[in-house]
Amino acid sequence: MLTKDQRNPEFASHLQAEIIASAISNYQCIEITRHSIFGCQLVIDGDLQISESDSIYGSAMVAPLLRHGATGRVAILGGGDGGVLWELIRSCERIGLPLEKAWQIDIDPEVLRLCRRYLPKLAGDVREHPRAEIVTGDAFAWIAGARDLDGVIYDLTMDPIRSGQSREAFMAETMAHIARALKPGGVFSMQCCGEGEGNADLARESGELLREIRAEAARHFTDIREQQVAVPSFLENWTFLSARKPER
Numbered sequence: 001m002l003t004k005d006q007r008n009p010e011f012a013s014h015l016q017a018e019i020i021a022s023a024i025s026n027y028q029c030i031e032i033t034r035h036s037i038f039g040c041q042l043v044i045d046g047d048l049q050i051s052e053s054d055s056i057y058g059s060a061m062v063a064p065l066l067r068h069g070a071t072g073r074v075a076i077l078g079g080g081d082g083g084v085l086w087e088l089i090r091s092c093e094r095i096g097l098p099l100e101k102a103w104q105i106d107i108d109p110e111v112l113r114l115c116r117r118y119l120p121k122l123a124g125d126v127r128e129h130p131r132a133e134i135v136t137g138d139a140f141a142w143i144a145g146a147r148d149l150d151g152v153i154y155d156l157t158m159d160p161i162r163s164g165q166s167r168e169a170f171m172a173e174t175m176a177h178i179a180r181a182l183k184p185g186g187v188f189s190m191q192c193c194g195e196g197e198g199n200a201d202l203a204r205e206s207g208e209l210l211r212e213i214r215a216e217a218a219r220h221f222t223d224i225r226e227q228q229v230a231v232p233s234f235l236e237n238w239t240f241l242s243a244r245k246p247e248r
Contacts (some may be wrong), residue, residue, distance in 0.1 A: 017041060021118055025110035031187045032118040040119050040234040042081050042111070049125030050081050051233035053123045058087030060229045061189050070187035071097045075146060077139040078155035080106035080117040081125025084218040088153075089129055099131050105139040107123070112136070140174065144183040154190035158209065167209075177188060179220035182245040188221060192239040195228070217243050 017033035031043040035192050039052030050057060061084045065071055071092050085104045092099040124182050127134050135142060140161060160170035178188055192213055196203030221243030228237040
């Protein structure tokens with residue numbers, strides 16, 4: 001993701017966020033900022049990830065699983081802020097859907113630590129929930145070995161993790177692992193990208209990424225759907241995609 005200020009320089013000129021905490025981990029530079037409108041924010045390597053104002057992001061990621069009742073055993077790849085996990089658990093409790101286990105897998109313990117301290121509005125005390133398991137580790141390695149999941153929520157980017165690997169190859173490998181990890185009829189949900197409104201180059205890049213995601217998803221899944229959601233601090237509509245693994 002790009003920072004929202006990078007997408008809209010005029011916005012940055014009069015609403016600067018204050019850095020209130022930072023850390024350089026083994027993986028990335030992490031900052032917690034406080035914005036006058038959007039509240040505390042998680043910024044990684046200069047890219048805004050989520051703000052306290054953005055609970056709708058978690059709702060959009062979880063909605064496809066709720067729609068199909070695919071909530072028994074769920075893996076969240078990424079999502080170190082805890083917002084998606086919290087939305088999943090409280091939604092299941094609110095509407096009475098079964099939840100056997102929800103795993104959140106994020107590689108960086110510093111993200112979890114800082115978000116727990118500075119962004120409690122996003123996740124509350126969900127990490128102590130008896131149905132939640134927080135895994136500190138490589139989400140891609142974890143999903144490669146997982147099986148019999150009802151749902152997978154992909155809260156990472158489509159940037160290749162290995163040097164020299166193309167985005168297309170990375171995407172193909174990742175979606176194949178997710179498809180193998182799901183039960184027949186299981187549901188996959190992911191965040192894709194923004195519209196790139198007002199930036200022709202970014203709009204073209206976003207359109208190309210969406211086409212690649214759709215094409216790769218169609219190789220493994222059915223019932224592919226997209227929704228555009230206005231996430232407050234992103235300052236543009238964001239595309240989310242969901243799909244189901246064929247029953248047979």
